[in-house]
Amino acid sequence: xxxxxxxxxxxxxxxxxxxxxxxxxxxxxxxxxxxxxxxxxxxxxxxxxxxxxxxxxxxxxxxxxxxxxxxxxxxxxxxxxxxxxxxxxxxxxxxxxxxxxxxxxxxxxxxxxxxxxxxxxxxxxxxxxxxxxx
Amino acid sequence: xxxxxxxxxxxxxxxxxxxxxxxxxxxxxxxxxxxxxxxxxxxxxxxxxxxxxxxxxxxxxxxxx
Numbered sequence: 001x002x003x004x005x006x007x008x009x010x011x012x013x014x015x016x017x018x019x020x021x022x023x024x025x026x027x028x029x030x031x032x033x034x035x036x037x038x039x040x041x042x043x044x045x046x047x048x049x050x051x052x053x054x055x056x057x058x059x060x061x062x063x064x065x066x067x068x069x070x071x072x073x074x075x076x077x078x079x080x081x082x083x084x085x086x087x088x089x090x091x092x093x094x095x096x097x098x099x100x101x102x103x104x105x106x107x108x109x110x111x112x113x114x115x116x117x118x119x120x121x122x123x124x125x126x127x128x129x130x131x132x133x134x
Numbered sequence: 135x136x137x138x139x140x141x142x143x144x145x146x147x148x149x150x151x152x153x154x155x156x157x158x159x160x161x162x163x164x165x166x167x168x169x170x171x172x173x174x175x176x177x178x179x180x181x182x183x184x185x186x187x188x189x190x191x192x193x194x195x196x197x198x199x
Contacts, residue, residue: 012196017196018196028187032181041171041175044178046176047179060163087138089136089137089138090136097194101195118187118188121183
């Protein structure tokens with residue numbers, strides 16, 4: 001919480017802002033590796049095989065996979081197009097996020113959300129007990 | 135409103151519509167939680183997701199926005 005407030009008071013050019021973000025990233029990867037050792041739900045090979053299993057799913061599941069793909073893929077693709085165009089007619093997602101981060105409270109709140117997401121990505125869905133080598 | 139903003143608005147409306155479907159069709163469609171669990175169930179996708187998170191954070195808090 002305190003780090004988020006501090007980050008909110010910093011500008012994007014501040015060395016402290018860069019160091020805080022860098023430290024958070026390193027901590028997240030370290031936590032993922034240490035906390036996730038022998039605690040992944042499945043191997044990467046097993047995960048890869050789930051890509052082909054979508055054909056055997058029910059119609060609502062197939063439709064939801066398509067919906068997710070369109071939403072996520074569309075967002076990434078359109079942001080890339082806007083980034084390449086570099087025009088005021090094609091604002092990027094960063095442009096809209098910038099309207100939030102230009103305010104101290106917005107920047108701090110967004111940083112807190114980013115930290116929380118990082119913690120979940122690093123340590124979420126691990127198995128409760130250790131198992132064999134993965 | 136510029137062209138790009140209209141596309142973003144359409145994406146936002148689509149996201150809201152999908153969030154509504156997820157709220158009322160629990161158990162029959164892939165929820166946010168199910169997608170997250172799938173993405174974090176193995177080392178490779180977890181590292182990919184963390185890398186994307188790291189790049190996004192660097193871009194938002196240390197660069198243009």
